[in-house]
Amino acid sequence: MEKKLVVKICTGTLCYVMGGAELQVIDEYLPEDLLDKVDIKGAPCLEHCNNCDGPKAPFVEVGDKVIAEASVTKVVDAIKEALGGK
Amino acid sequence: MAVTNNAMIIRRDLLARVAKLLLEDRLVEDIDRIPVQIRPKNGDVSRCCVYKDRAMLKYKLMALLGFSIQQEDEEITPLSVYAKRALERENISEPPLTVVDDACSGCIKANYTVTNICRGCVARPCIINCPKKAIDFHSGHAEIDPKKCVNCGICQKNCPYHAIVYIPVPCEESCPVGAISKDKEGIEHIDYNKCIYCGKCIVACPFGAVMEKSHLVEVIQALKSDKKVIAMVAPAIAGQFKAPLENIISAIRKLGFDDVIEVARGANVTTTHEAQEFEEKMAEGQAFMTTSCCPCYTEAVKKHLPELSPFVSHTKTPMYYTAEIARKAYPDAKLVFIGPCLAKRYETARDPHADYMLSFEEMGAIFIAKGIDVTKCEGTILDADVFASSRGYAVSSGVASAVQKALKNHTPITPVHIDGLNKANIRELKGFVKNCPGNMVEVMACEGGCVNGCNVIANYKIATRQIKEIASSSDNRQ
Numbered sequence: 001m002e003k004k005l006v007v008k009i010c011t012g013t014l015c016y017v018m019g020g021a022e023l024q025v026i027d028e029y030l031p032e033d034l035l036d037k038v039d040i041k042g043a044p045c046l047e048h049c050n051n052c053d054g055p056k057a058p059f060v061e062v063g064d065k066v067i068a069e070a071s072v073t074k075v076v077d078a079i080k081e082a083l084g085g086k
Numbered sequence: 087m088a089v090t091n092n093a094m095i096i097r098r099d100l101l102a103r104v105a106k107l108l109l110e111d112r113l114v115e116d117i118d119r120i121p122v123q124i125r126p127k128n129g130d131v132s133r134c135c136v137y138k139d140r141a142m143l144k145y146k147l148m149a150l151l152g153f154s155i156q157q158e159d160e161e162i163t164p165l166s167v168y169a170k171r172a173l174e175r176e177n178i179s180e181p182p183l184t185v186v187d188d189a190c191s192g193c194i195k196a197n198y199t200v201t202n203i204c205r206g207c208v209a210r211p212c213i214i215n216c217p218k219k220a221i222d223f224h225s226g227h228a229e230i231d232p233k234k235c236v237n238c239g240i241c242q243k244n245c246p247y248h249a250i251v252y253i254p255v256p257c258e259e260s261c262p263v264g265a266i267s268k269d270k271e272g273i274e275h276i277d278y279n280k281c282i283y284c285g286k287c288i289v290a291c292p293f294g295a296v297m298e299k300s301h302l303v304e305v306i307q308a309l310k311s312d313k314k315v316i317a318m319v320a321p322a323i324a325g326q327f328k329a330p331l332e333n334i335i336s337a338i339r340k341l342g343f344d345d346v347i348e349v350a351r352g353a354n355v356t357t358t359h360e361a362q363e364f365e366e367k368m369a370e371g372q373a374f375m376t377t378s379c380c381p382c383y384t385e386a387v388k389k390h391l392p393e394l395s396p397f398v399s400h401t402k403t404p405m406y407y408t409a410e411i412a413r414k415a416y417p418d419a420k421l422v423f424i425g426p427c428l429a430k431r432y433e434t435a436r437d438p439h440a441d442y443m444l445s446f447e448e449m450g451a452i453f454i455a456k457g458i459d460v461t462k463c464e465g466t467i468l469d470a471d472v473f474a475s476s477r478g479y480a481v482s483s484g485v486a487s488a489v490q491k492a493l494k495n496h497t498p499i500t501p502v503h504i505d506g507l508n509k510a511n512i513r514e515l516k517g518f519v520k521n522c523p524g525n526m527v528e529v530m531a532c533e534g535g536c537v538n539g540c541n542v543i544a545n546y547k548i549a550t551r552q553i554k555e556i557a558s559s560s561d562n563r564q
Binding site (some may be wrong): 011017018019022025042044 | 094095102327328337447451454458461543544
């Protein structure tokens with residue numbers, strides 16, 4: 001079976017309050033053909049918030065790529081790119 | 087509402103920064119730096135330039151310090167002066183809302199505008215059919231004079247090219263009772279004789295111009311003092327973080343509260359009273375009864391649906407009973423209600439026992455400022471006296487089903503759910519006086535229930551799932 005692309009959405013409090021809460025339903029924004037190619041999961045604090053000055057939350061990891069100030073469109077685009085889509 | 091947009095993110099960023107300064111005793115010294123930190127020279131801008139952005143951030147910070155924008159002394163007065171005043175203030179001020187007038191005005195006066203799709207046709211039905219003669223022709227295109235336009239929409243219906251568009255004014259469109267409207271200068275004003283404090287305009291405004299006057303200063307000052315401070319958390323809290331209720335409650339305790347009481351405990355009392363009242367009213371032959379726990383709905387009855395008032399339950403809200411219990415246990419403490427919406431801020435200001443209100447969003451900002459991660463907090467033991475159904479109050483149909491379970495005399499009950507107040511169902515509610523489709527009407531001003539209040543953090547679908555889980559899993563009688 002093909003390995004799925006892992007998408008980790010930070011559920012730490014900083015990320016959650018700064019908009020990460022809405023990213024928990026990112027699957028609703030993905031086209032159907034991509035849905036079974038990704039494994040979306042909420043993750044405990046990914047520790048990216050400690051590595052920068054100022055609020056860059058919420059953070060999401062799409063494969064090895066870290067997305068700061070993540071929004072629904074940014075994450076969806078990153079997923080499409082990682083899967084080699086259009 | 088947990089819709090992610092920049093206006094909301096900016097507000098939360100501001101809240102977290104103010105909370106941090108308060109906690110570190112640097113508010114007066116450093117608050118004037120915040121607008122510059124967020125909008126530094128040569129950085130990104132939201133409006134025309136960094137200077138306008140900074141000025142708007144300053145006004146928003148005034149609201150977060152608890153002031154109306156109209157309380158501005160002079161434009162030149164720095165935030166440090168307001169900060170000092172806020173720290174010395176004895177009482178919270180009303181109304182709970184303020185419109186940042188300079189941030190508003192982005193919206194057009196007339197809702198209809200002619201786009202460049204206009205072909206400048208010979209028929210010109212827009213001009214012929216306009217009852218106010220508001221349309222003229224300029225350089226081959228129709229043009230609407232906003233001073234004459236009355237937003238009837240006849241021109242749009244008649245244009246064969248669909249060249250005329252309707253542009254909503256988001257705050258006005260969202261208000262279910264027509265309480266927000268423009269003055270002569272085009273700035274929105276709230277008519278408090280009509281406002282029901284639903285908070286929909288706060289969420290709707292794309293400029294973030296409608297602001298709540300926060301009690302952040304009062305709450306953090308109280309937490310830093312020697313006084314006892316008690317948190318009363320609304321049932322919707324159980325869905326706000328990706329963590330069990332036990333952990334959320336211990337995280338709130340970590341903010342410095344001496345005790346955290348679930349408002350679900352007061353909901354126990356509401357359920358018992360309301361069930362008894364329902365059975366009495368039905369036995370007396372009353373056609374139906376409505377719930378009374380949503381302060382936005384009871385305000386709507388007072389201001390817009392007076393004919394419904396004989397049918398509204400006299401039972402008090404879960405917050406009222408919780409504050410009563412808390413006051414008895416802690417006579418000298420400051421009581422802080424933590425909840426999901428503006429209407430509860432309005433109710434807090436009128437409650438005989440509660441002192442301040444912290445929204446979920448504000449609570450989240452203090453978590454950020456203190457570096458507390460709710461998901462990493464250890465769990466506490468939940469109050470075993472709280473009925474499972476009381477924890478379900480925050481979700482639409484939760485109140486009616488709690489009442490239904492608490493009936494003692496098997497009175498037949500047909501629940502009707504008004505899920506989110508809007509213009510249409512306010513009219514529908516009026517009709518209930520003559521013909522009600524059931525006998526127990528549950529009204530929640532927010533669609534989906536309190537989990538979808540104007541100040542929540544979590545997406546309401548996820549929050550609903552979490553609440554339903556805890557409301558069905560708690561091990562006790564109801």
